[in-house]
Amino acid sequence: MSPLENCPHNIQYISDECNGFKRIPKGDTFIYKTKNGKLVKKKSLLKRFESLVIPPMWTEVWICEHEFGHLQATGYDQKLRKQYIYHPLWIDFRQKQKYAKLFKFGQILPVIRRQAMQDIQLKGWPKKKILAVLVSLLDQHYIRIGNQVYRKENETYGLTTLRRKHLEDEGSKLKLSYKAKSGKYRNITIKNQKLANLIRKSSELPGYEVFRYIDEHGKSQKLDSSDVNEYLYNITESHFTAKDFRTWGGTVVAIDSYPAALKAVEENTRLNLETTIVKKVAKVLGNTIATCREYYIHPKVLKILTQGELAQYEQKKPPKVKYQKELRKNELLALSMIHNK
Numbered sequence: 001m002s003p004l005e006n007c008p009h010n011i012q013y014i015s016d017e018c019n020g021f022k023r024i025p026k027g028d029t030f031i032y033k034t035k036n037g038k039l040v041k042k043k044s045l046l047k048r049f050e051s052l053v054i055p056p057m058w059t060e061v062w063i064c065e066h067e068f069g070h071l072q073a074t075g076y077d078q079k080l081r082k083q084y085i086y087h088p089l090w091i092d093f094r095q096k097q098k099y100a101k102l103f104k105f106g107q108i109l110p111v112i113r114r115q116a117m118q119d120i121q122l123k124g125w126p127k128k129k130i131l132a133v134l135v136s137l138l139d140q141h142y143i144r145i146g147n148q149v150y151r152k153e154n155e156t157y158g159l160t161t162l163r164r165k166h167l168e169d170e171g172s173k174l175k176l177s178y179k180a181k182s183g184k185y186r187n188i189t190i191k192n193q194k195l196a197n198l199i200r201k202s203s204e205l206p207g208y209e210v211f212r213y214i215d216e217h218g219k220s221q222k223l224d225s226s227d228v229n230e231y232l233y234n235i236t237e238s239h240f241t242a243k244d245f246r247t248w249g250g251t252v253v254a255i256d257s258y259p260a261a262l263k264a265v266e267e268n269t270r271l272n273l274e275t276t277i278v279k280k281v282a283k284v285l286g287n288t289i290a291t292c293r294e295y296y297i298h299p300k301v302l303k304i305l306t307q308g309e310l311a312q313y314e315q316k317k318p319p320k321v322k323y324q325k326e327l328r329k330n331e332l333l334a335l336s337m338i339h340n341k
Contacts, residue, residue, distance in 0.1 A: 118132075
């Protein structure tokens with residue numbers, strides 16, 4: 001499928017390897033030059049560059065020649081990490097695409113759960129077993145998957161990069177305590193005792209990371225997000241990722257939080273219902289309120305909840321789902337709410 005399929009307006013898919021404008025420091029400000037080294041003086045172009053709000057500390061800044069290029073600018077921040085600025089229409093389009101696939105994710109989730117439950121029973125510590133543990137944790141706690149770049153550069157962690165020092169074993173309780181993305185500290189209690197016991201045992205395998213597997217040669221190996229995504233693809237034959245669990249989780253937690261949020265607003269009329277719901281979801285996901293509202297709750301669900309239309313969806317028969325009993329009541333309700341028909 002083309003990345004631009006069903007994309008509205010005149011958006012063009014652009015690479016920063018294409019010709020573009022360069023931003024060059026000059027005193028306390030910047031000048032801009034064309035691919036041929038000519039100074040940009042055209043007011044409409046300078047106004048567009050200014051509207052991109054490119055951070056002044058970025059270096060090697062490239063700016064797209066096309067006003068409707070999906071990628072508008074790139075550069076390197078102070079830690080030499082490549083950064084991107086996308087066209088607002090592209091961001092909106094991608095958001096709608098993400099939410100459009102959430103219904104399909106909810107439909108296939110019972111199949112993922114059954115397969116993970118089956119793989120967790122495997123003997124020893126094969127790759128498939130550890131991936132099933134990771135997917136189960138994503139499913140139950142909506143934890144970020146993590147990557148080595150963030151661990152090395154920011155000392156922040158996610159599931160695949162957690163280390164033994166992040167485990168707090170209190171006997172009856174097992175907690176994951178670590179610094180997550182954006183420096184937020186997470187303290188997550190593993191409620192499922194079977195999963196907690198598997199985590200305890202897997203953390204004893206050779207290596208720093210909590211989640212490692214033993215390969216066919218008897219060596220301990222670490223995992224990353226690509227392994228998890230491949231595992232999900234093998235089950236679903238669709239391109240779902242670890243992040244889909246967080247979007248699904250945020251949407252369902254919004255429904256879970258609705259009764260308490262509604263009660264709080266009735267008791268204190270100064271509170272806003274939507275903000276109260278989003279705050280509760282943000283607390284569970286470990287996000288800011290703004291990020292949670294924009295990226296992790298299906299907008300249709302939030303609209304239904306805040307407009308008091310939940311009851312009509314509770315009366316609807318949920319869409320057909322294979323292994324429907326694997327879904328909770330509010331998960332089935334989420335499917336009904338985001339279903340287009």
